[in-house]
Amino acid sequence: MPHIFERAPSARSKCRGCGQPTGKDEARFGERLPNAFGDGEMTLWQHPDCAAYRRPGAEMEAAAEHAEMVDVGALQSACETSLASHRICRVGSAERALSGRAGCRACRELIAKNDWRTPLIFFEDGMFGASGFAHVGCLSEYCEGEDFLPVLLHFAVGLSTDEKAEITKVASSA
Numbered sequence: 001m002p003h004i005f006e007r008a009p010s011a012r013s014k015c016r017g018c019g020q021p022t023g024k025d026e027a028r029f030g031e032r033l034p035n036a037f038g039d040g041e042m043t044l045w046q047h048p049d050c051a052a053y054r055r056p057g058a059e060m061e062a063a064a065e066h067a068e069m070v071d072v073g074a075l076q077s078a079c080e081t082s083l084a085s086h087r088i089c090r091v092g093s094a095e096r097a098l099s100g101r102a103g104c105r106a107c108r109e110l111i112a113k114n115d116w117r118t119p120l121i122f123f124e125d126g127m128f129g130a131s132g133f134a135h136v137g138c139l140s141e142y143c144e145g146e147d148f149l150p151v152l153l154h155f156a157v158g159l160s161t162d163e164k165a166e167i168t169k170v171a172s173s174a
Contacts, residue, residue: 003058004030005048005066016128017050018093018157027069031058036126044126052078053151054089055123084146091148092119093155094136094167105131106138116170118152136170 011024022028022045029051030043048070051059056079063072082089100113111117116136121128139148149171153164 003032003062004043005062005069006030007069008045013045015047015050016044017046017054018155020047020157022047029059029062031055033126042126048075049078049154053082053154054121054128056080056082056089078150081147081150085144085148087143088146088148088151090120090122090131091139091143091151091155092121092130093157094118094152094159094163097133102133104133104135104138106134106142109135111135116167136167137173139171 005027007025008022008028009024011021013022013028014020015022015028027048029046029048031046031051032041032043034040035042046054048059048063052075059075060079063070063075094116095118097111097113097115097117100110102111102117103109104111104117105120111133117133118136118139119133120131122131123129134142136152139152142148149168152167152171156164156167159167
C-alpha cells in the first residue's frame with residue numbers, strides 16, 4: 001500500500017520523528033511498512049516536515065500526489081537538505097550533556113558535562129533507535145561538511161531562542 005498524507009482525525013497520535021503530538025485536523029504523513037511484529041502492514045505517522053528530515057525518500061514519493069494538503073516546495077527543500085549526506089537524517093535534538101561519560105561519534109573524545117551535544121538516531125526495522133552522541137561543534141565533520149543546522153534546530157523542541165542562538169554559534173564556530 002502506498003505512503004499517504006491525511007488530516008489527523010484526533011490529537012492522540014505522536015510524531016515518530018520528533019515525539020510531539022499531532023494536532024486534530026493537522027496534516028500528517030503515514031509511511032506504510034511491513035509489520036515487524038506480525039502479518040500485514042503498519043503505518044508510521046509523522047509531521048510532514050519531520051518526515052522530510054528523517055525519511056526523505058519515502059515522503060517525496062507521496063508528496064506530489066497530495067499538493068493540496070502540504071507545501072511540496074518546502075518539503076522538497078527539506079528533503080534535499082536531508083539527502084545531501086546520508087548522516088544528516090541521523091541528527092537528533094540538541095541538549096546539554098548530563099555527565100562527562102558519553103563519547104562523540106565524530107571526534108571520539110568525551111563530551112564534557114554541560115556541553116551541547118546531539119543524540120544520533122538510526123532508522124532500522126521500522127523504528128528509530130538511539131546510537132550515541134556527537135558534539136554540536138563536530139556535526140559538520142560528522143555530516144561530511146553539509147549544512148545540518150536546519151535539521152538540528154527543527155528537532156530542538158523545547159529550547160529557548162537564546163539556547164538556539166547559542167547552539168548556532170557553537171555549530172558555526174567549529
